[in-house]
Amino acid sequence: MTQLGTHRHRRFADRLAAFGLHPRHVGMLSLLAAHEGRSQQALGTALGLHRSAVVALVDDLEARDLAERRPDPTDRRAHALFLTPSGRELLVRLEDVAEQDEDEFLRGLDPAERATLVALLQRVAAAQGLTAGVHPGLDPTEDGPRR
């Protein structure tokens, strides 16, 4: 299980590297797509990231014009985060990459078996109290060193 997880993670991370992206970028972008306007703090804890890591990540996303900080109208301490049009556009392409990646990952199974596998994994995840879409992670490390 661990082995497959890290294998999957690496494969995906390698593909992202071609875009100059880190899994973290994707995690933040897709989380943003679902929850625009939330604070860095909220998004960071949802992704399991350290506060200072969020700062660097958002700095980077802003520099690439993928996301932007806007003042939160209800709390002048906080920054509300939003996707830019380019961010939204990139996310669509990334979903393609992810789908392609999953397809290659599951190439040993036929469609019915894939469905069974996904269903079982989802039940395991639910029993462990994990929430969907949250990618703890590291980077390579979340596992393993890229060897």
Add this chain to the structure above:
Amino acid sequence: MTQLGTHRHRRFADRLAAFGLHPRHVGMLSLLAAHEGRSQQALGTALGLHRSAVVALVDDLEARDLAERRPDPTDRRAHALFLTPSGRELLVRLEDVAEQDEDEFLRGLDPAERATLVALLQRVAAAQGLTAGVHPGLDPTEDGPRR
């Protein structure tokens, strides 16, 4: 998949921390159990570890009296590695821990479903060209945004 893999990894790593051990220790010990007398180099590459990391790891295992270096009779450069009695003993206890851990991990599924899941995962792993028992890995990080 990635999420579950890192979750599993962390749970296991946490349990090991109670023994003062790192997943790497366990990887090396169990590999040793199957291939005693091999060189550090051979064991290291099998685990995906850097040469210098193997040195530190074996130093540690020797200091804990879990493994020992002996001169390789056929090559005076190499060290042949062996488990000590305490190492073998510890490994048995660790297998218990792993089993217990797996049980908790799969608690959402009944025995038949577990068997199905394992079979599917093994086929995926085989299709990906992964060899059994090799735990790439790192530590902490193996996860999330890793690499």
Add this chain to the structure above:
DNA sequence: TTAGAACAGTTCATAGCACGAACAATCGTG
């Protein structure tokens, strides 16, 4: 109203880890 605690975001410092380079001893091959 105001003092103090709590909190968002940021910056900085530190520690830990992987990885590459360099070295001595040994092996293999010509």
Add this chain to the structure above:
DNA sequence: CACGATTGTTCGTGCTATGAACTGTTCTAA
């Protein structure tokens, strides 16, 4: 016998995660 490759080892370097400290803001309680 000379040369390149290999094993184990040490050292240095860079990257990353993590914690402490700081500013500005909000909340809570006298």
